[in-house]
Amino acid sequence: MNLHEYQARALLKAAGVPVPDGDVAATPAEVEAIARRLGGRVVVKAQVHAGGRGKAGGVKLAADPAEARKHAEKILGMTIKGLTVQKVLVAPAADIASESYAGVILDRASQRPVMMVSPAGGVDIEDVAAKTPDKIMKLPVDPRYGLLPHQAMRLGFFLYRDLAQVRAAAGVLQQLYAAFVTAGASLVEINPLITTPAGQVVALDAKISVDDNELERRPEIAALRDAAAENPAEVKARDAGLSFIKLEGSVGCCVNGAGLAMATMDLVKYYGGEPANFLDIGGSSNPDKVVTALEIITSDQHVKAILFNIFGGITRCDDVANGIVTATGRTRLKVPIVIRLTGTNEQVAVEILKKAGFSALTDMDEAVKRAVELAGRAA
């Protein structure tokens, strides 16, 4: 789960990281009021789960409260990468002497949290890694001991020469690591971490991604989820215990298991079609899940054919068949459906479907081919 910048800032601030004043707003009037309270020049930043906000026109500098209001009128409601901006952060415009990068990621290869710093901040860190990898210092942390003071100092010396700034950076890095652990994050970034002309080290931007598996035991973090900022179908799917991601194609896919779901999408592409979604109904055999899955798929106007691909192991094919019959009994399907079932209780499932007027296939390639054909015919 990704947090908004204003939420990430609040968590960093709570951990002791120096973060400039500022507040979040949902209307131009609120923006103007915050800008007036802050005084001087402010920056108005779109709060949306997408990168490249600046390039999309979602980040603007304002000389006074009136201009801040004008910017807010434009930014609020604008669409960035398919997501509507509903909130903006208003913060004082900072005077910047230098820009660095500081982050913690859960590193798969070393199986540890890794601290990452770079004196080349304010730009995409992946670009820095690709073009000038010597400008990045990485340090794996033993999670049983945390980031040790001398390690934080070593990272600080990589960023700054001035000892006061090195010490300040080391402090920020330890606070950053603490925030990472407290939030149950998979990634925490400050980009840029700036120095001001007066020599202060300050976090100007903040990004936190939380490990979804942490949410159950961290209700205060789970409460930060902003469902309004996500695709409504994806929210509905999550509430039903389904894993769903909307894509742009015309073949709606409903599969049990994430790996098989990806392989099914790939096979749709292989046979010349485009998948409309990723959808994993999971390992359980709950017919209600199948009903919700069908509702979600059919609500997408671009879907021209529906493809079920079920490999029965723990999931029983007859349960999925019952789900399909129930769902299609409630609302008539407007698009053709192709069903592939194999494994546990396959024969029972085929009988159930036959009685309800559906046919079922047992071969994955055949089923995908047919679904792609039907979607193509409808287009």
Place this chain on the structure above:
Amino acid sequence: MSVFIDRATRLVVQGITGRDGSFHARQMLEYRTNVVAGVTPGKGGQKFEGKVPVFDTVAEAAAETGANASVIYVPARFAADAVYEAADAGIKLVVCISEGVPVLDMTRVMPYLRERDARLIGPNCPGAISPGRCKVGIIPGSICREGKVGVVSRSGTLTYEIIHQLTRAGMGQSTCIGIGGDPIIGTNFIDCLAAFEADPDTEAIVLIGEIGGTDEQQAAEYAAAHVGKPIVGFIAGQTAPPGRRMGHAGAIISGASGTAAEKIAAFGRAGIGVMKRPADVVPLLKERRVTA
């Protein structure tokens, strides 16, 4: 022969009286796996299915029954502690089926296991099966057949699909291992490649990867240098959008890294046969002169 599990495996089931644990314990017993004990705190003294003794702790279970492997079916919030408990009881092979274990917990679990010389398979995995000999986890026994192909995969049902294709063509399996879809896992592709290479009964290897991370790339490099047996590989997620978690916590393209294309290229460089789709597994193995 087979890898990791065989007829000598003496299995303790952690969470044997739970919904999932009891269902799969029954399936493993039906497959004639040597299930010697179960553990559920507070239910010590009971008998599961009238024959498997249930204990309050893994330490007791291991001391009383000589269990040498464990499988975990407890809810995610108890899973890390269940792994620690198995390791503390001296169990050397721990298979964690539970899904949803926080990754930060795994960063602490891994060094703990290394210090105790214990192997973890998973978490968030279907476990392993050595057809005809032993099943630890949830892979359906009915789709497998005894044979010479080793299968290792990050996925569940996609693995079943490919095992199914093999079995239908008469190509049996030595051992099938689901290593799990999480970002940090106990046993990786390289561990399995090394085990299959050393196993005299495995003649060829099928490697099923997916987007996210660099495990497959490292496995390909390892294979080129250390594995003589033929390998064919598949990568799921060629059509996955970047930055989105595709069901598995570990199946995510981060920036430009972890794409299917770079993994497939690594396979090609290492001489691994690249499957474009699951149905390619049998023809590619035949091309490499692997017979049933």
